[in-house]
Amino acid sequence: MDGPIQRIMVYVDGTEESITAAEYAIALSLRTGAQLTAAFIVNTRALSQLRKARIFLDTEAEEYRRDIERDADRYLELVRNLAQSKGLDIHTIARSGNVHEEMKRLVKEEKTDLLCIGDIGGIRSRRDELYDETDRTFRSAPCSVLVVRDPDRVAEIFESIQ
């Protein structure tokens, strides 16, 4: 395996956009021969903030943390199955913490050449710039980033893989 893209990572957060990104990353990995890793970050920073702001009770924060850990397993399993359905074995990683900072760390640790993320849409307000984790991951990633758009086209591409 050679070429500019040897390791691809896709950021999965359970949204439809991130699953579309995963499908595209699978297609790209198959075409380039790059190793693919799917990553899900449990946003424990947000949970801590919600607890600190007293929006969440301690028991509630714990319940949500468990929910999201289950979501992480579920969505990473979904992406693994999507890849396997096309004959591709992928690596999956679930971590906890501040999403964009953990992603930045993971990209470096895994020596990622290309990070695929779902569509981040337009910035409609200053809040989006400050708090949207996909957007912050896009802006802070220490590697090239591919923003995957056009879910219909991606579905066509994915389905056409033999």
Next chain:
Amino acid sequence: MDLTELITEDVVKIPLVSKTKPAVLRELVEILDGAGRIYDPERVYQALLSREELGSTGLEAGIAIPHCKCDAVSDITIAVGVAPEGVDFDSIDGDPSHLFFLVVAAPGQSASHIQVLSEIGELSQSQSYVRRLAQAQSPTEFVRLFSE
């Protein structure tokens, strides 16, 4: 998660007419029902009451963020209400609440739910912004201010 897509004029009510905590919750649920965003208003209302029994979601500086998980919604949804005269919502600081963000998410949407609550929580840190939102005279003005 784009809050401006969730907070549209049809889910904003100014002023709220209710004067008590249960009535405010009911009125906020009715907003969502009227906008066609929930399947079963009573179940949402009961889920909110159950959550409030564990501890009030009335925060400081006149803002309250009642929330719950409930399978009577298919997607995360928000209702906003402004009560210019304030309502006793058992808030942390004991002051009346003026600005209400009701957030309901389906089970299985915990990540999005947390992100939405977190974003609203962040904006509640700015007392001047909360004050401006609470002084909005109409849903149109509120949505415009919120989009800034």
